[in-house]
């Protein structure tokens with residue numbers, strides 16, 4: 001196999017998460033991000049490889065379909081599932097999680113409404129994000145919000161799967177933007193309903209409440 005790393009210039013590690021290492025580099029003159037899922041020593045080797053392979057494939061596939069659905073996502077340049085690696089374009093911007101606190105109330109509401117619109121488009125296209133938090137959204141200077149990290153996503157039309165996205169997003173707001181979480185969640189729902197229609201939006205919201213009351217939801221592996 002060709003060692004692609006030979007083609008990278010100045011790879012710098014800029015994020016180490018629970019699951020992946022994310023590098024920034026120049027690749028054939030383009031600003032790219034290399035996301036590599038790292039082996040988990042506590043998992044059985046074969047199972048670990050299988051999980052990383054599957055999540056990498058899923059992430060690349062959903063990045064593409066999300067873009068087709070009108071949601072800004074990085075473009076995948078190269079996919080190497082055997083090494084659980086995706087090379088995609090680097091999105092210049094700020095994580096929404098940090099950016100939100102700097103905004104005026106009005107700006108914040110507008111941005112969150114846009115996240116609601118994008119989430120509505122994902123769901124309308126039969127895509128569940130699976131880890132919908134403001135850490136997985138990058139705000140660019142031109143006002144778009146890129147959504148990343150689809151490794152736990154799924155192609156589905158189940159109301160319950162969509163409800164999980166709403167629950168996760170609301171929880172993320174509560175934990176990081178507590179002061180304006182409720183106001184933001186309302187704005188999110190406005191954006192969401194503008195795409196999905198009031199009836200479906202209410203159905204998903206009702207399901208979210210029901211699932212939360214039940215106190216558990218399934219996280220996909």
Ligand SMILES: Nc1ncnc2c1ncn2[C@@H]1O[C@H](COP(=O)(O)OP(=O)(O)O)[C@@H](O)[C@H]1O
Pocket residue numbers: 015016017018019020021022033035074088089090091092095135136137138148149150151
């Ligand atoms: N294409 C990209 N362009 C710029 N930053 C990115 C890109 N992809 C990921 N990131 C940054 O790296 C962080 C981790 O990537 P992510 O896909 O969320 O990994 P993890 O699955 O470990 O959470 C993101 O929160 C984001 O800040």
Ligand SMILES: [Mg+2]
Pocket residue numbers: 017135136149
């Ligand atoms: Mg992430």
